[in-house]
Structures are given as structure tokens and as C-alpha cells.
Amino acid sequence: MNSKRNLIRSALAGVIALGVGSAGAQAHDGPAPAGKEKCYGIAKKGQNDCGTATHACAGLAKKDNQPDEWKLVAKGTCEKLGGNLKAPAAPKK
Amino acid sequence: MSAGGLRALQEAFARAVLDGDPDPVAAFIEPGGEEAKRRLAIYGRAVTANLVGALRGAHPVVLRLVGDAYFHEAASRYARADPPRSGDLNRFGSGFGAFLEGYEPAAAMPWLADVARLEWACHEASMAGDGEPLDFEALAHVPLEAQGELRFSFHPSVSVVKSAWPILAIWEANQPDREGTPDRDVGEDTVLVWRESGTVRAVALSAREVAFIEALASGLGLDEAAGEPDWDLPAFLEQLASHGVLGAFRREIPGGPPPISP
Structure with missing residues (x-):
């Protein structure tokens, strides 16, 4: 059990050392510095700008949403995965 | 109109908008200008387009994998099957992965549902709160004999996504700066997702690391x-x-009730 205690001691010593250099403290995604304002979702580069004129127009322009066979065939980069992806050979334990 | 009548009217309106079935509600619409059914259809298409747009924003990798037409079809079917429960469109789409798992046209892409789940974890991580940071100074003052009993929390953006497929390799290969070919075609990826300095990050975990994180998350002490x-x-x-x-930690109070094992 002593080796376990030493392991935990050394693990926490490493973490505490991070705090001394304040590198760990900076990594935490905490409150914005004074004068700045955080805006969530910006990490997504504004792709989710729902309700814009573009979207509404798209809704008006489309004649209907009837399902067509061609809409059920994937036409993206998944061709680059193709049938090459493999599930695990045997389930682990 | 009675409360039950209003509810029935709202449900009929929702059916017209989401299911494209205008008959039950068309009678309530005052005539004038375009025919009521046509006006409802325009409204319905705008709503669907907004919902599909929200799903596109949250699932850029799935979109890239399957292409526009396929995504639009799958997303609008999902929107009808599991319409939003919140007025915030950012909250819409939590079940898209589960939907894709049962979506027959996706049967040849069994990894697609897990890629969607990973993207949803990233989406949620981007919107999570800040939580309480790890207090390094307080940690330095914990006596050695109490170290094993420390209980750590995580940053609110943290989650773990497990898959029988190499979903992290697929996800990485379909970031904007990559052309879509994964680095590996095998793997049972367990992915840790979190937000660091405003950026969402995803890394693969070993079985040992997952077990450790899950044990901490369940409230077990460090030891x-x-x-x-x-x-x-x-x-x-x-x-x-x-x-x-890692977020804030707390010390188990000596003499308190023993921690409950899962």
C-alpha cells in the first residue's frame, strides 16, 4: 500500500507544481478578465446562426420536403471511409 | 376558448408545422390572401429549415460525411420525430445520435450515430458554464494522510463518449483543415471532450484512464x-x-458516513 500512497503523493505534487507556475490555473475555462465578455458558442465559429434571413428564405424557396430516393444516399466524405472501417474483431472482456 | 381547446389548437398547429398535416388547423385560420394550407406549408418549411440549420451547426462532421441532401432529409425526419422542447435552438439535437442509430438509410454507416454523439458532446462543451476552478493553493495545504480521500470534480464541459468505432479518427479527419481520410480504420474510441481556454478539445482515453475518470465522477476518492x-x-x-x-476538490470529512460504492 505504501507504493500506492507514494504514487498519489507524487501525482498531487505534480499537480500542485502546476499551480505554482499558474499554467493550470490559466487552462481552466473560467470567468472572462475584467472588461471582456464571454460569448459561448463562439468556439463553433458562428455556424449556428439560426433564424437568419438565409434560413427563412431557404424554407420559402423549397417547393416541398418529399423524401426522394437520392436524398437517402450519402454523398459526402464518408466515401473516404467506405467499407474500410472495421468494428473490433472480438468484444473485449 | 377553454384551456383544453387552446391545447388542442396548439397541437393541431404543431402537426401542421412539423408533420405537414394542415387539415386539423386550417379551419381555424381566417381566410384572405393565400389559401390557409399554403400559408401553413410556408410556415412549416421555414420552421423545418431553422431546425435543420440548428442541427447542421451542431453536427458539421456528420454533415460533411453524408452530404447536404442526405443530411437535410435525415435532419428533417428527426425534427418531426423529436421536436425541440426548449425555445433555445442550441438545445435542439441531443437525440440526433440515437435517431441515426435507428435510421435505416444509415445502416451501412454504423459509426455515424456515434460520430453524431461525439459532435453533440462538443456542442454541449462549447456552451457549458465555467464551474469552480481547481484551487492549487488549497491543494498544497492538504495534509499527506488526507490526499487519498480527496474527491475531485470536473469542469462542467467535460464528458466521455464511448464507441465501438474509430470515431475520434473520423472526427479529426473531417475538421475543416483535413480532407476526410482517417488516420486509422480500426479502434474502439473512448473520447474525452472538454473546453479549454474557449476551444473544444477531444482526445482518446485508454481503458485505465476512462475507469479513473468514471470513478472520480462517481464520487470516489483519489485512492x-x-x-x-x-x-x-x-x-x-x-x-x-x-x-x-479537473475542477474543485473536497475532502471527505473524517468520521462522516462512508462513501457508497457503485
Whole structure:
């Protein structure tokens, strides 16, 4: 059990050392510095700008949403995965 | 109109908008200008387009994998099957992965549902709150004999996504700066997702690391969560702390009730 205690001691010593250099403290995604304002979702580069004129127009322009066979065939980069992806050979334990 | 009547009217309106069945509600619409059914259809298409747009924003990798037409069809079917429950469109789409799992046209892409789940975890991580940071100074003052009993929390953006497929390789290969070919075609990826300095990050975890994180998340102390001392706990814990994954900690009060094992 002593080796376990030493392991935990050394693990926490490493973490505490991070705090001394304040590198760990900076990594935490905490409150914005004074004068700045955080805006969530910006990490997504504004792709989710729902309700814009573009979207509404798209809704008006489309004649209907009837399902067509061609809409059920994937036409993206998944061709680059193709049938090459493999599930695990045997389930682990 | 009675409360029940209003509810029935709203449900009929929702059916017209989401299911494209205008008959039950068309009678309530005052005539004038365009025919009521046509006006409802325009409204319905705008709503669907907004919902599909929200799903596109949250699932850029799935979109890239399957292409526009396929995504639009799958997303609008999902929107009808599991319409939003919140007025905030950012909250819409939590069940898209589960939907894709049962979506027959996706049967040839069994990994697609898990890619969607990973993207949803990233989406949620981007919107999570800040939580309480790890207090390094307080940690330095914890007496050695109490270290094993420390209970750590995580940053609110942290989640773990498990898959029988190499979803992290697929996800990475379909980021904007990559052309879509994964680095590997095998793997049962367990992915840690969190937000660090405003950016969402995703890394693969080993079985040992997952077990440790799940044990901490279930409320176990550091000693119990660490398991056998045959792995590099110090390096891993340091990584978690330096990348802002670990949150505040607390000490088990001596003489308090024993922790409940799962």
C-alpha cells in the first residue's frame, strides 16, 4: 500500500507544481478578465446562426420536403471511409 | 376558448408545422390572401429549415460525411420525430445520435450515430458554464494522510463518449483543415471532450484512464479511483489539471458516513 500512497503523493505534487507556475490555473475555462465578455458558442465559429434571413428564405424557396430516393444516399466524405472501417474483431472482456 | 381547446389548437398547429398535416388547423385560420394550407406549408418549411440549420451547426462532421441532401432529409425526419422542447435552438439535437442509430438509410454507416454523439458532446462543451476552478493553493495545504480521500470534480464541459468505432479518427479527419481520410480504420474510441481556454478539445482515453475518470465522477476518492498502482497516475492527473479538465476538490470529512460504492 505504501507504493500506492507514494504514487498519489507524487501525482498531487505534480499537480500542485502546476499551480505554482499558474499554467493550470490559466487552462481552466473560467470567468472572462475584467472588461471582456464571454460569448459561448463562439468556439463553433458562428455556424449556428439560426433564424437568419438565409434560413427563412431557404424554407420559402423549397417547393416541398418529399423524401426522394437520392436524398437517402450519402454523398459526402464518408466515401473516404467506405467499407474500410472495421468494428473490433472480438468484444473485449 | 377553454384551456383544453387552446391545447388542442396548439397541437393541431404543431402537426401542421412539423408533420405537414394542415387539415386539423386550417379551419381555424381566417381566410384572405393565400389559401390557409399554403400559408401553413410556408410556415412549416421555414420552421423545418431553422431546425435543420440548428442541427447542421451542431453536427458539421456528420454533415460533411453524408452530404447536404442526405443530411437535410435525415435532419428533417428527426425534427418531426423529436421536436425541440426548449425555445433555445442550441438545445435542439441531443437525440440526433440515437435517431441515426435507428435510421435505416444509415445502416451501412454504423459509426455515424456515434460520430453524431461525439459532435453533440462538443456542442454541449462549447456552451457549458465555467464551474469552480481547481484551487492549487488549497491543494498544497492538504495534509499527506488526507490526499487519498480527496474527491475531485470536473469542469462542467467535460464528458466521455464511448464507441465501438474509430470515431475520434473520423472526427479529426473531417475538421475543416483535413480532407476526410482517417488516420486509422480500426479502434474502439473512448473520447474525452472538454473546453479549454474557449476551444473544444477531444482526445482518446485508454481503458485505465476512462475507469479513473468514471470513478472520480462517481464520487470516489483519489485512492480508490486510482486502482492498482501499476499505471502512470501522476502523468495523467497532471495532464487533466494542466488542461483545465479537473475542477474543485473536497475532502471527505473524517468520521462522516462512508462513501457508497457503485
